[in-house]
Amino acid sequence: MASKRKYSPLWDHFESTEPKKAKCNYCSKTLAMSSSSIGSLSRHMKKVHPTINIKLNRLERIDDHEENASSTDLDQNVQEVPTTSTATSTSTAPIATTSTATTSTKATTVRRSTQIASTSMKDYIEIKKPLSLIKSQQLDEQLLKMIAKGYHALRIVEEQEFRKLVEMLNPGYKLPTRKTLSESLLPKAYNKALERVKKEIVKAIAVCITTDGWRSVTNDDYIAITAHYIDPDTYKLCSVMIGCCNYNESHTMVNISEFLHEKFCEWNIDYKITAVVSDNAANILGAVRIGGWRSVSCFAHSINLLVQNSLTTISETVTKVKNVVEYFNRSLPGARKLKEIQEQMNIAPLKLKQDISTRWNSTFDMLNRFFKIKDAIIATIAIIRSDLALSPNDWIVVEKAIPILSIFYEVTNEVSGENYVSASKYIVFCKLMSNQIEKFSAETTEPIKAFVTRLKDEMMQRFGDVEKNVLLREATILDPRFKQRGFRDIKNFDTAAAELKSKIGRIILPSERSNIPEPAEPSTVPSKANSIWEQFDEEVARLVPENPVAAGIVEFDKYIQEPLINRNQNPLLWWKERKAVYRCLYTYMLKRLHITATSVPCERVFSKAGLTLNDRRTRLTTRKLSQLMFISCN
Template identity: 40%
Template sequence: MSSCLLDCFEFSDRHTSEELLRVAKEWHVDGKVVCCVTDNAANITKAVKILKWTHHPCLAHTINLIVRDALKVMKPTVDKVKAAVEYFHMSTVGAEKLKSTQRQMGLPELRPKQDCPTRWNSTFYMLKRFLESKDAIISTHAIVSAPVDPLTQEEWEVVEEVCRVLEPFEQVTVEISGESYVTASKMILLCKGLQRITANRQREANVTTGQVIELMDTLCSSMDRKFHKMEYNHVLSETAALDPRFKKLAFSDARAIDEALQRITSAAGRDSPSSQTPGQQEAEGAEGAEAPAVVPQTSAVWMLFDEKATGNAARRNPSADAIMEVRSYLEEPLLQRSADPLSWWKNKASIYPRLTKVMTGRLCIVATSVPSERVFSKTGQIITERRNRISPSKVRQLAFLNANLS
């Protein structure tokens, strides 16, 4: 697995689809796009639709929208935390007093984290850091006359319970944001896991505050709406089925897995793996096998058999071969969840040549658009207060080199 930045440039036009196609053609990949993963912005979604590329929304962005929508029910508490964090960032006296108090209490000197709408999980990180410094913040508020309202005991309880509820969402976001391992095949299972753990916590008696109960209700209803019939999504269902760690276990709906396997079988029947027959590939790929006896290439004795064998190979049914490969693949034991599915497919390529070719166009799909978001973060480090007059073309070159050479 690897990520590459194809282009990063100043863009003020409205014709997003034309620019996407231009970049793809420039790199000769316009006919190789298997899926386009973007955030949920209307302009980029429409651009991909115009190009008729397979589109999938970024799961990290979707989860971020779900969480931010749910956090509206406790906006007054979150706003008070934001105000306190901003005070400690803006006030030198407040920041130094907080550090001094943390040292006196034997606590780590943790600076409060600020919330940023464009940084996913940032609200959770802000609340968690604020909670970790609870005693020091309360003591500092009592000593320093800060122009912000301190949290009440009930609001501290709300923050503590919210952090417990949101922690699984943060864990999922981090797991699906990687670039060096397969991510899209996990999406169905991870989304189900989020729904299950949130529903279980709804029934737990240790959630006491009304705001957090309302927040969990909102989370559950939003996930029911966003993740509805996820198993029938072509991208997600096929990637999950082709991951040897999950296969059928990723599904709870029998019809969904049947439809996914039918599409995979159909694609495998259409694709020709190579000019070699599977038997030839398997023979060449077998390790430790005894070398076959050398037979003269042109032997009149074998002429009749060779003619029959050639005719038999020509009459092979690709659809039947694909069905047999899928059936045999499903009978293989599940791979350990911590193992690399791509290594497994590499070792099995000679056994499942058709399925391997289909797999390469599925497991390469990423679950999020985080790789492109990281480019924006790096660009923000290039354009600084001291380098605010750098030309767009120079930024383009620096961003390209930084992303592809680092």
């Protein structure tokens, strides 16, 4: 039997899930209803969502429109015909003439009526044709996505020029009001995205979390949480934002730990957490420790602190460069003069970059740009501000500091991604950075010599024990691009390899768990002592280990002996091709290579939040900002 069509406007706000049941698009509550009445849906909307308008302005029928137009014309005809007949009766002209005039008048009237009716029909079909309900809903959803992902204000639907643009693009689409957009469409789109992301994260075998805190321009505190996992179907590293929530409690270790635990339970991933990546804030690290999760320090934050602490050895030169940059950025005549001299020297005009202490690699960007237009800067300063001139020794310091800082610039950019494996590079980059810094040990320029020495000390302090971190060293070994080659000390690899073999031997695969044989009863069938296969079976039995730990050792040794793949290849695709060969290693790999090396994903969330909640949008509530961020990041 065909299902009954749903004509009520209430179905714009509900979704039919089961027979006689419907789910609210705003609060996701499932309601029961009778076979012939949807009164429960109406009562729910009035009680729980009273601000949402459930009335639908129905369009006029074409027949009614034409009938009204025709009746109006006929009324005019009725008024015109008696006038003609009266004139005919009092006229001395022949009757035939009167009859002709009457016929002509009726024809003109009918023609005018037909033109009016056809014009109305054309206007309705070509210009005022309404969109279907599904199409209108799709346009509403796309409008909300544009606002969330483009950091637009909700009031854009009230701007006159935007409304004119939409009218020109599709006259049949009626823009929702700002209130409808805020109180109806936004919660609906948020709940829809929430259900979609929850369905996706269910497939994850292991989840890595990044978290950080942020304070908005309205002095509201937020905590962002992102989740990262390997999709076992597509073999891609996936990232989702599971919350950018307003947090009004005291930022103590206990409170933050409880907040994180509640979020993990809400998403049903509390038993899948393998690591929590955060910056070096003491309260976040303490919260992770209280929660019983493993912690990984953000690699990018650590590098930034390392560089900032070491730059104090060349602070005198850096300060002089900052003063010059500030002058040209602040003085319009100075900026114009610098541009003119660059053009005279046939140099592509470049603007100077300002150093910002909270922005990673900004000192390198400033010095690198400064040195690129060295000649133009020297000439311009000599003309307009000779007191800002740098000494020859300062220029030597700038020139020699750039290649040293470029090491950390390259590493920071490469580990900050979230769509490719990065945790396995943590130990490798520490090894490479140490080797590169060692090359500058023979430097004779005093400030640079002190700079290099300080960098070595900071590296040893922050990354001296990085190869002893269980998560990072196992991730390095399980990455077919690095394996043992990623370690600086081979002893640390041997220790990690022995532990990994033991862990792999304890893995019980799902197929093995269901096929564990029960104790067999003694067989009554006599064995063939002199079978031709007896010797062969004994040899095979000696080669195939029965101990699971021994089997894990064999699998691990075979994996280590395979050649390394190119470092630009995707290790997840390599594991996809060898999934059946290294079954235990593959299962364990899913719990390590999904870990991110930095908490940059949270920094990106806050950057988007800052673009959405700016000085012109301070009235945006914390709840709406959280919903907009969820839609924008997912």
